[in-house]
Amino acid sequence: MVAIHLVMKPRIIVVGNGMVGYKFCEKFLEKDTASKYQLVTFCEEPRPAYDRVHLSEYFSGKSAEDLYMNKLSWYSENDIELYIGEKVVEIDREHKTVTSCKGKVLEYDKLVMATGSAPFVPPVPGADKAGVFVYRTIEDLDLMKDYAKQAKTCAVIGGGLLGLEAAKAAQDLGMKTHVVEFAPRLMPRQLDTAGGLLLKSVIESRDISVHLNKNTKDIAGDGAVSKMVFADDSELDVDMIIISAGIRPRDELAKECGLEVGERGGIKVDKYMLTSDPNIFAIGECALYEGMIYGLVAPGYKMADVAAGLLCGVEETFEGADMSTKLKLIGTDVASFGEIEAKEGDREIVINDDFKKIYKKLVISADGKLLLGGILVGDADAYGGLLQIYQNKMALPPEPIQLISPAGDDSQVGTSVMDLPDSAQICSCEAVTKGTLCSAIDDGASSVGDLKACTKAGTGCGGCVPLMTDLFKAKMAESGVVVSSRLCEHFDLSRSEMYDVVKVSGIKTFDELLEKHGKGVGCEICKPTAGSIFASIWNKPILEQKKLQDTNDAFLANMQQDGTYSIVPRIPGGEITPDKLIVLGEVAKKYSLYTKITGGQRIDLFGARVDQLPVIWKELIDAGFESGHAYGKSLRTVKSCVGSAWCRFGVQDSTTLAIDLEKRYRGIRSPHKFKSGVSGCARECAEARSKDFGIIATEKGWNLYVGGNGGMTPRHADLFASDIDRETLIKYTDRFLMYYIKTAERLERTSVWLTKLEGGLDKLKAVVIEDSLGICDELDEQMKHLVDTYECEWKDAINDPEKLKRFRHFTNSDEKDKSVQFVQERDQIRPATLQERNFSINL
């Protein structure tokens, strides 16, 4: 075969497709508008670039694909040649070629080194024993996960940022965990002694032991690790070790081809990210700039931007970056920025609350005007604002302690985000300024999600999201848009507030609610919301309050574009007998209904006129069917797979569970519809992880996932609990759903609700599992009431002449509505289009 290159574009080869290598490609595509260059990238790892910053989420339920920086198809769509699992083994600078481990030789015009770094493994004897791991790649995590099954105790060597993250992961894997730190305090680079001590006590209260001033001398064990011996001759019995003692830039290739490297490693670069060879750039954690290796993404992204710019003829420079960080560690917030200790003449303000476990420190210039740095442990809410003051050299208030004094009194002094200059960088990962965010809002970004999507701000470490949210709210308020969750002009309440009002004061009718808490007559927003809340709390058939029901709920069926209805009987778990299938076929045939299998594993019958609904329901009910609530903001379907009953891989009876769950939650009204799925094994044929709550069978029981969504903004559900039994599963699900119903806003799916929930998944777990709010009894009781008082709404309606009054097209005539017309297509009906319709309107 002969490869013919018609037009040979100059080629840029990127060595390494990690976070920064990827970002380079993305930035380069944006800038290389004329598409002058061909981009080629070599990726040593067996998958394209992924979000290493959120690596630990791989343990909490995210898949490798979830973590991808971009879909695999993105590379080909953008004409990037990506060689996965192919390491570059040689660079020939004279001939300007690179050679891959598979023997591929490619010429380059420009080369970008983005080889990142590797964990530093100190030369301790025994570090090569089985059971010793590092924490950097997905493969590392897979190996750890596997080994952890047989391990009971784990030690993490290194009490820095990554070490503590690894310790959390080890604990989550079920091991008794120790952190061993060489320095006299935790996170020596980010914290001072007092802050480090406070962090230690927080971590120890979470049952992780911390050993400071410990120098590991030997890792002992027969083939596999069994104990650690320290320089002071003390010992610690462990059967697994994670080393997190720092990083070493991967400069081996650079060294071999004669590029200048630093004494302690790192490829030397200038402010354009150029190495000692003018055709070669280095960016990210492999690059050494003015003696510094930056082990964070934000500086790496900036480097990628500078290099991509220069290649496209835009001169920008890298001037160093600050190492400010904010993270959530083992249940507590830690942040630091700038100077963490006062130098000669500078001053400090410190709050050290050992009861609440909060430590805050500001370092301030001698004249009291400038913020030079700070530390926050335990409560880092002030971080965003402080960082802005620090970075923009803004004037401090006369009493700077107010910036970190505990919230509580409502006279929160701080800098409002609106006071920041437009040039203030809100998101440092993506280098997005306040100005850019403001114009995006002016151009119509209508939510923080929108802002993220159109500016990329908040998509890196996520640390800037609170500030972005403040900015968004402030801008909205400024332009007169009320972001308060006020329902509509008739009620000053949000849905969750209305729920509480109804629940607490026992209100049962809209008129009473309106009289006591609202004004006017109501509208299509507050009426159905109130109707849904009444149903969620008192659980009476919804047509008892006919005037509150809109469109579908008003007729217990789904209104179609032509004004006819579709009918969806419940088919729990998607399981149906041949006899019942025949009934559906017969009914559909008798009333000439269009028949379709839905995306929810059931059958939909379309084209019924309003006056036909009761008779059709009657036939269905007589045959043992009931309402499927396809029309309601309520449980839709619990999809199932055949599971262990039939499937050769099934480990549990997923079908039975799905049917039972569907029957348990049928009819329950909620802020938005909710869906579920149960899969019989990890192959996940029921797509449970795209559901509001999804269940996947394991050898030991069930894994429960929550907050998934298909639809417009798909989201994989988060792992909520693993290997639980059926009883626990139902208990957790009951509470999860009731808590959602109680607190979510109108038309907010569980996915959105969960993302907005302060404290996120951890908070949800605390509420549901540990009863941290003390409301579990109430939730359990409410759910029991709903389950016990379920009634089929169709059955209720067909037996109540009052409710049936509205089920006719004309009150004064039995004529049919002539404007409804069908045409035949593929042997069934469909609504005639407006053009096909043969009908003249008389007014």
Next chain:
Amino acid sequence: MDTNWTNIGSVDLYPQDLGSCVLVGDVQVAVFHLADEQRWYAVQNYNPQNERMVLSRGIVGDEKGTPIIICPLHKYRYSLKDGKCFTDEQYSLKVFEVREEAGELLVKAS
């Protein structure tokens, strides 16, 4: 053509705060009874925006005090008083007179 009052039956047939549809000659009329004002309204059943006969099945309410009917399909809002569309002013509805007499409802639509 002369307009006449048509008797459309007992008021009991027409539920409060909901819409009903009646046929007057060839015309589909949507009739509403607002309990709040103790008043009847009637407009065309045909929604000019989506060209469907659906307005009687919409929900009623008010926008800043003006009684409105909201289309069940795409939520366009129309004033029951003069038929103006609040959502998109290019649309409007024809309104009809309606009154109660000795327990019977009369509408003037033909």
